[in-house]
Amino acid sequence: MGCILVRQSPIEKTNPEGRRRTESKEVRRQQLIDATIDSIAENGIGGTTMSTVTEIAGLSLGIVNFHFKSKQNLLEETLLFLAKEHHEQWLEAFDNAGLSAPEKLLAIVDAHFYPQICTPKKLAVWFAFFGEAGRREVYRSLINDIDQERYDVALRLCSEIAEDGGYKDIPPRQVVNILESLYDGIWLELLTYPENFQRSVARDHIAAFLAKVYPDHFRMPAFKNGG
Amino acid sequence: MGCILVRQSPIEKTNPEGRRRTESKEVRRQQLIDATIDSIAENGIGGTTMSTVTEIAGLSLGIVNFHFKSKQNLLEETLLFLAKEHHEQWLEAFDNAGLSAPEKLLAIVDAHFYPQICTPKKLAVWFAFFGEAGRREVYRSLINDIDQERYDVALRLCSEIAEDGGYKDIPPRQVVNILESLYDGIWLELLTYPENFQRSVARDHIAAFLAKVYPDHFRMPAFKNGG
DNA sequence: TTCCATTGAATGATCGTTCAATCAATGGCA
DNA sequence: TGCCATTGATTGAACGATCATTCAATGGAA
Secondary structure, rough: OOOOOOOOOOOOOOOOOOOOOOOOOHHHHHHHHHHHHHHHHHHHHOOOOOHHHHHOOOHHHHHHHOOOHHHHHHHHHHHHHHHHHHHHHHHHHHOOOOOHHHHHHHHHHHHHOOOOOOOOHHHHHHHHHHHHHHHHHHHHHHHHHHHHHHHHHHHHHHHHHHHOOOOOOOHHHHHHHHHHHHHHHHHHHHHHHHOOHHHHHHHHHHHHHHHHHHHOOOOOOOOOOOO | OOOOOOOOOOOOOOOOOOOOOOOOOHHHHHHHHHHHHHHHHHOOOOOOOOOHHHHHHHHHHHHHHHHHHHHHHHHHHHHHHHHHHHHHHHHHHHHHOOHHHHHHHHHHHHHHOOOHHHHHHHHHHHHHHHHHHHHHHHHHHHHHHHHHHHHHHHHHHHHHHHHHHHOOOOOOOHHHHHHHHHHHHHHHHHHOOOOOOHHHHHHHHHHHHHHHHHOOOOOOOOOOOOO
């Protein structure tokens, strides 16, 4: 969880438990963000306190207000971390995909179900933020730019596919709106009924939609019984 | 908001503001549930306190613990009220619809976007509950039976339609799963971007999906630019 | 007068935040 | 290298605010 990005200092001096007492700001901030994700997933935002976060991180109570302006700031940085992580993933998938528009679009879809992105823990945190009625505008404006880019790219791809295939009954914008709804809706199903769904099947549901809308450009996945 | 169900006592004696001081348990409970919906929509679950609820209801602080076992019990009764309200609506729509399976199914879809059900306030409350990570199991088991019925009915209808039309590429169960995901996902879009979507357009998105999956049984809605 | 709904002050618990004290790492100096 | 002063990270007790809940007192209906 972000540990890739942040270098741990070389082990020079360690306390009896093998942990350095002091670390760089960067390391501590990520450590606290990771602990916040764990705490929200387990206790919800309402049940997440400075105590739960610092206890999970194995640090002392006062340290959050040293590395973050406030608890609210810690929450916002946590949301931003998840948004950036997702953004990196789909952008990388997009770049590495084949050159055709369907391949590019399917890469974006698939990125939603990567093991690093689509974990029960992170889904719980996403919907914890989305569900915070009092601060929806704050959270939305935080990730708006990041989300907008994905929307725009998908719209461009769908327009190209629709043009190429002469698909006229559902305009590209509506296809993208349905796609975006499906991401969220299927994520919520995965979160609510984890025993009934697998990531791969969830992904196939979206692929099936695309195969129906753009039949000459996407292959219908094979569905077994159940799932 | 439920006011239809609960009779206000006849006005016999009123205080200077024109309100009776005492009311039946039934009236007070609904009054507090309505106030809870308002409070959650405005402040979130975390920001909803005994004070915010009783202030909105125009009652005194201590009254919630007189009519409900606890704050948590008030929250659960509120969720249950919304679930039952939704259940009533789609069941009535289902009964009043035409006899064919497509008509029945579309009635269930449409019920999700009734003005009484699909309000910004109530959507905010739904997702506030879904987002509560710490108590997801509690809330889920509360509404599970109610939701299961809709799922089963929809599955039966889709099976009938698939049989009738010889649709074989997406099994009925997967169609229903996608439908359920679309309800949630489109509700979330309506909640997050209320300025970009209208209820009727949101409903057409689902109708468009059905027209693609069961083309001989559902008509593709006409999409204008935008929306 | 009886009964029950209603009130709101009081209580104890828990929260976010502050900050003086403490600890460890680093750089300069001998 | 060995030693010390400086810097900055870390700790946790303390504080004030806010919360859910309790309950004795009050009000109104029958």
